[in-house]
Amino acid sequence: xxxxxxxxxxxxxxxxxxxxxxxxxxxxxxxxxxxxxxxxxxxxxxxxxxxxxxxxxxxxxxxxxxxxxxxxxxxxxxxxxxxxxxxxxxxxxxxxxxxxxxxxxxxxxxxxxxxxxxxxxxxxxxxxxxxxxxxxxxxxxxxxxxxxxxxxxxxxxxxxxxxxxxxxxxxxxxxxxxxxxxxxxxxxxxxxxxxxxxxxxxxxxxxxxxxxxxxxxxxxxxxxxxxxxxxxxxxxxxxxxxxxxxxxxxxxxxxxxxxxxxxxxxxxxxxxxxxxxxxxxxxxxxxxxxxxxxxxxxxxxxxxxxxxxxxxxxxxxxxxxxxxxxxxxxxxxxxxxxxxxxxxxxxxxxxxxxxxxxxxxxxxxxxxxxxxxxxxxxxxxxxxxxxxxxxxxxxxxxxxxxxxxxxxxxxxxxxxxxxxxxxxxxxxxxxxxxxxxxxxxxxxxxxxxxxxxxxxxxxxxxxxxxxxxxxxxxxxxxxxxxxxxxxxxxxxxxxxxxxxxxxxxxxxxxxxxxxxxxxxxxxxxxxxxxxxxxxxxxxxxxxxxxxxxxxxxxxxxxxxxxxxxxxxxxxxxxxxxxxxxxxxxxxxxxxxxxxxxxxxxxxxxxxxxxxxxxxxxxxxxxxxxxxxxxxxxxxxxxxxxxxxxxxxxxxxxxxxxxxxxxxxxxxxxxxxxx
Numbered sequence: 001x002x003x004x005x006x007x008x009x010x011x012x013x014x015x016x017x018x019x020x021x022x023x024x025x026x027x028x029x030x031x032x033x034x035x036x037x038x039x040x041x042x043x044x045x046x047x048x049x050x051x052x053x054x055x056x057x058x059x060x061x062x063x064x065x066x067x068x069x070x071x072x073x074x075x076x077x078x079x080x081x082x083x084x085x086x087x088x089x090x091x092x093x094x095x096x097x098x099x100x101x102x103x104x105x106x107x108x109x110x111x112x113x114x115x116x117x118x119x120x121x122x123x124x125x126x127x128x129x130x131x132x133x134x135x136x137x138x139x140x141x142x143x144x145x146x147x148x149x150x151x152x153x154x155x156x157x158x159x160x161x162x163x164x165x166x167x168x169x170x171x172x173x174x175x176x177x178x179x180x181x182x183x184x185x186x187x188x189x190x191x192x193x194x195x196x197x198x199x200x201x202x203x204x205x206x207x208x209x210x211x212x213x214x215x216x217x218x219x220x221x222x223x224x225x226x227x228x229x230x231x232x233x234x235x236x237x238x239x240x241x242x243x244x245x246x247x248x249x250x251x252x253x254x255x256x257x258x259x260x261x262x263x264x265x266x267x268x269x270x271x272x273x274x275x276x277x278x279x280x281x282x283x284x285x286x287x288x289x290x291x292x293x294x295x296x297x298x299x300x301x302x303x304x305x306x307x308x309x310x311x312x313x314x315x316x317x318x319x320x321x322x323x324x325x326x327x328x329x330x331x332x333x334x335x336x337x338x339x340x341x342x343x344x345x346x347x348x349x350x351x352x353x354x355x356x357x358x359x360x361x362x363x364x365x366x367x368x369x370x371x372x373x374x375x376x377x378x379x380x381x382x383x384x385x386x387x388x389x390x391x392x393x394x395x396x397x398x399x400x401x402x403x404x405x406x407x408x409x410x411x412x413x414x415x416x417x418x419x420x421x422x423x424x425x426x427x428x429x430x431x432x433x434x435x436x437x438x439x440x441x442x443x444x445x446x447x448x449x450x451x452x453x454x455x456x457x458x459x460x461x462x463x464x465x466x467x468x469x470x471x472x473x474x475x476x477x478x479x480x481x482x483x484x485x486x487x488x489x490x491x492x493x494x495x496x497x498x499x500x501x502x503x504x505x506x507x508x509x510x511x512x513x514x515x516x517x518x519x520x521x522x523x524x525x526x527x528x529x530x531x532x533x534x535x536x537x538x539x540x541x542x543x544x545x546x547x548x549x550x551x552x553x554x555x556x557x558x559x560x561x562x563x564x565x566x567x568x569x570x571x572x573x574x575x576x577x578x579x580x581x582x583x584x585x586x587x588x589x590x591x592x593x594x595x596x597x598x599x600x601x602x603x604x605x606x607x608x609x610x611x612x613x614x615x616x617x618x619x620x621x622x623x624x625x626x627x628x629x630x631x632x633x634x635x636x637x638x639x640x641x642x643x644x645x646x647x648x649x650x651x652x653x654x655x656x657x658x659x660x661x662x663x664x665x666x667x668x669x670x671x672x673x674x
Contacts, residue, residue: 052673064245069136087166093310094151097192115162118351133259171379207274213440222386224270238645253645277380281345284415288340396432445479481507504614519571539596549581551620
């Protein structure tokens with residue numbers, strides 16, 4: 001392998017990227033170039049734009065993956081290595097006892113073992129990509145040993161397969177824990193100091209996704225909004241990257257440690273996902289005694305395996321032996337009243353996620369995309385696909401078992417008789433889906449398909465319950481606002497799509513304004529400020545801050561959380577909240593304070609923060625489409641979760657895209673892209 005020094009200034013796209021062509025509405029200068037690598041006889045260029053985003057040019061997908069490994073390592077090596085340790089369950093070995101339960105859970109699901117076993121069975125194309133990414137990553141580590149932390153693991157190609165499993169398993173694991181909790185059963189996942197420790201429930205994963213049909217856009221092409229809402233720190237902190245590897249042309253958000261994006265677009269299709277989907281996983285109640293379990297009248301031996309988990313202590317590494325047991329339904333996750341409970345998920349042995357993701361990004365039309373989706377390797381998700389041919393498509397995706405009639409999967413299923421054993425898997429054609437709805441738009445912000453558009457035909461009465469799998473509560477505020485804005489949208493431009501994606505509009509704030517007008521004392525300047533408010537949580541809006549203080553000044557917090565004024569709300573309660581809010585605005589904030597004075601964003605540990613619009617302020621009934629979750633830091637509310645990698649994709653031929661990540665591309669404090 002040789003390395004050629006060949007850097008030159010080059011013009012390219014960042015704010016708006018046209019995949020596969022040399023023109024764009026927004027042109028930027030590539031300010032950095034790592035040079036030309038030669039990998040397996042193929043030249044690979046890594047060029048960075050003014051935001052530090054790598055644009056990788058190669059002749060093949062493997063060449064692009066090589067560049068991806070090198071570029072990611074330069075920006076986020078520590079994060080990649082931690083992600084690999086998280087997936088393999090070796091965090092406590094170098095970071096201490098607090099990660100013991102985490103490591104136990106990953107060993108429970110066998111991510112590392114299955115990844116090792118499947119590596120040799122990868123298709124030739126995926127094997128080349130995995131090996132190339134690994135080669136680029138480890139090359140950087142060899143060239144920059146001072147950047148490699150002392151706790152770094154030995155990096156293996158199959159770490160990428162394990163990481164893919166780890167990333168998606170929070171969803172089926174969450175389903176299983178939810179079913180156990182409803183049955184009053186606690187999972188038995190030990191900590192370092194206790195055999196039965198309190199389990200950390202997987203965090204909720206929220207997102208927005210939207211598709212606008214050609215008939216509603218100025219360019220007569222679909223527009224996609226891809227907007228995951230996850231933590232800005234940790235394994236779900238996405239990495240922005242653009243790859244040009246022969247026919248493999250991809251732009252979007254990748255998990256650090258994986259070679260290419262799964263959320264984003266190719267030269268032909270866009271892919272968005274939000275949490276929600278069919279019922280994919282179950283809990284079985286087993287008759288178990290003395291190392292055996294009963295199945296169809298026969299007592300069978302419980303299968304077992306042991307592993308050792310290393311735990312860093314003050315005296316070195318303490319190697320703890322842990323034991324896992326399983327029946328034919330799955331690993332045993334709990335015991336209660338003489339019964340054993342097994343975790344059953346059809347994802348338990350699957351390792352084909354990278355192959356499916358690759359095929360999705362290589363799909364040239366909707367038919368090829370559906371063929372890729374039919375591999376059913378992705379976790380339960382609402383998936384939206386737009387195409388340059390003009391299609392907009394929704395799938396309530398998941399790997400769903402065919403359950404026998406009479407077996408209720410919302411409760412632990414009977415395991416001993418076999419009567420509730422799965423009969424196979426539902427095919428893609430069975431799942432809830434829609435193509436090109438007449439409304440000309442779709443929106444799913446973690447909601448039931450019946451609320452995705454006004455007059456949605458996807459109502460629960462038309463589908464099997466476990467395929468639809470959506471309760472019927474009132475749709476939440478964030479989604480209501482998005483659907484309202486999309487239903488009114490016409491002649492949509494790129495700028496309009498961006499404004500919808502980042503909308504700080506507060507749904508039904510006008511109802512509160514009417515209530516304030518009715519109850520407020522005559523001549524109240526503060527009440528007048530709120531009555532004239534634009535109903536947008538704009539950073540520079542003093543009225544938006546005043547409204548937040550008003551909603552959080554009721555003696556009963558439930559009133560403040562309400563999106564609509566409660567029927568029993570009295571004028572006196574409104575007046576008292578107005579007086580308290582005005583006092584707080586005057587005494588707790590500097591003169592002229594606005595929404596952005598209090599609600600801010602900035603990297604942890606940084607010296608400064610910045611004003612921001614919008615946010616998920618449930619305590620005030622102010623959850624906007626622009627989703628950001630805040631925590632108190634000093635006298636400010638600072639964002640840490642929410643819009644993680646928002647993309648706007650215009651599906652012209654070729655597509656153009658816009659993307660924003662909340663923190664810098666690099667984790668190096670000395671980098672201008674930190």
